[in-house]
Amino acid sequence: MKIALIGIGDIAKKAYLPFITTTFSNVNWVLCSRDSTGLAQVAAQYRIKETYTDYKQLLTAGVDAVMIHSATSSHPSIAAFFLKARVPTYVDKPLADNAHDCEALYELAEQHRQPLYLGFNRRHIPFYNQHLVDVQKGKPQQSLRSLCWEKHRFNQVGDVRTFIFDDFIHPLDSINIFAKTDVQDLHIISQFQGDKLARVDVEWQQNGTLLQASMNRMFGRTQERVSANFDNQSYQFDNFISGILWQEDKTELLQEKDWQPMLATKGFESMIHEWINVVKTGVLPDNQMARNLSSHQLAEAVCHKVVSGLK
Structure with missing residues (x-):
């Protein structure tokens, strides 16, 4: 299984990378960030060999799922890109900074039958x-x-x-x-x-x-x-x-x-264990989707x- 992390800000470095890179040995992790210098440093720290500076390149990389940790303003466009490409998508809360975009993304997820998971750790x-x-x-x-x-x-x-x-x-x-x-x-x-x-x-x-x-x-x-x-x-x-x-x-x-x-x-x-199971099954329970919305x-x-x- 190959999963890409998009965005390497504080939340990715502090809450995700330390855990996922030492826990899921059967997952090939990929990093993507426009910050090429920071990308190289983080990749070296966590021994991640495959990196990209453009998230659109991830489709040719053959990823099975993506996790979006970029700025909130970028969430709708990036999530929509991968849902249209039929790629299971994880987004750190919030999904967007308005309800309209959230509703549109879940309609897109339903249309393409892909899980759209939100990271509410609490x-x-x-x-x-x-x-x-x-x-x-x-x-x-x-x-x-x-x-x-x-x-x-x-x-x-x-x-x-x-x-x-x-x-x-x-x-x-x-x-x-x-x-x-x-x-x-x-x-x-x-x-x-x-x-x-x-x-x-x-x-x-x-x-x-x-x-x-x-x-x-x-x-x-x-x-x-x-x-x-x-x-x-x-x-x-x-x-x-x-x-x-x-x-x-x-x-x-x-x-x-x-x-x-x-x-x-x-x-x-x-939460991450639950997300990995969603990727494996391709199913997000209806009650989770309803609550997210x-x-x-x-x-x-x-x-x-x-x-x-x-x-």
């Missing part, structure tokens, strides 16, 4: 999934009363669309466990610093569960917090490896095994509501 965090059983599959094994996902940053106010699609889409997708498509009952609150978005909060209720996502980019520190409440059972996680469980009016400290590698605790390992549609709705509040 769906795969082992520690959370161990305790919040099947929540990220949209089928919690207990009665889920509420799920709140906060992702905050220090001093990083930004453009509305970039803020929401490149960053806020993580907590938004993480609570969108039932693949919500109806945006009419979204409750959205936003705060600005000048003309830059500083904070956004979104909540709704679905299937009896209160779902809340929050991002404050004028927070005192970079931080992520997840809380979930079941019947008389409550969890709080302040990182990917530890948390608190409250039940029977008692407190229990929860801790992940300390030998777990960072990429495993952040969900990348499980709905999360981008929700992000679009949030953008419109936030921008309209500025006028």
